[in-house]
Amino acid sequence: MMLAVLGCGIAMATAPGAEAGTHTVPAELTERIDAPFPRAINAATIASAPRRIVAASVLSAEVLLELLPKDRIAGVHVLAAEPRYSRVAGIAKDLLLLGASPEQLIAARPDLVIVDEFTLAETPMLLHSFGIPVVRTRAIASFADVATDIRLLGWVVGADAAAEAMCERLAARARDIRSQGEGLAAWRVMNLNGALDTYGSRSLLDDAVRIAGATHLPALFGVGGYRKLDIETVLAWRPDALILSYEDGAEARAEWLQQHPGLRLLPCVQKGRIVHVPGSLLSNTSHHAIEIAAIVQQQLRAWGNP
DSSP: OHHHHHHHHHHTTSOTTOOOSOOOOOSSHHHHHTOOSOEEETTEEEOSOOSSEEEOSHHHHHHHHHHSOGGGEEEEEGGGGOTTTOSOHHHHTTSOEEOSOHHHHHHTOOSEEEEOTTSOTHHHHHHHHTTOOEEEOOOOSSHHHHHHHHHHHHHHHTOHHHHHHHHHHHHHHHHHHHHTOTTOTTOEEEEOOTTOEEEOBSSHHHHHHHHHTOEEHHHHTTOBSEEEOOHHHHHHHOOSEEEEEEOTTOSSOOHHHHHOTTGGGSHHHHTTOEEEEEHHHHTOOSGGGHHHHHHHHHHHHHHOOO
């Protein structure tokens, strides 16, 4: 009964007879910045500039908390307030924290919900049935994809100029880091966790390593996405440096590395050639992840040659 009542109230606030279909964000800023509401994207139509936005993903929370006044955010995903996963945890912790269930999202009485590629398909369908516009951000495999999602979020909330400025800052930061990467291509690097999982091609880490000027080993050997390796493969690849995540402020960094009998055989482990990256950056899918490239580059330059 509660869902039905909430659904009726929200449905009345959306554009009646909103036309479903495939809509894309206009390519040029001049086409976006003065475009009136209602605005459409894919099957969602946003009747007016939303005032109660639920950022149901860490990516959308990190972007929207920079684009908009905090009072326009009705709630964020609970992980957005976790320093291990989010770069805006300090701000997000003061907002309504929500899980992924449709009931929690609806109870926040949003006029727009942002979800991501990991959100169950049933969730947007149910929210749509209650008249709540839902926008799903695109999958992230590069910083170009990050910029696409930033522009998408700017479009649906009416913050196109601020979104474009964020994209420009991201591009400028990438250019600046790339310009300082001369001579680092000989470095063959990769990341690992305690289960020997690694990021390959089609990942922000791959893009970040390339921007830093180094060679990303998993991509070089045809590994894509996020994949588990065996110790024999890692030993055969003989990386010059390992990229490991750690929790911000943690003193003990990757004790498992020294305890793993196989990894201790790697020359890079024996030499201490470990690049430590905060976990909230290594798992990040927003513009903040560009700082991985800066961290990797700075450490490799400090070491000199492989």
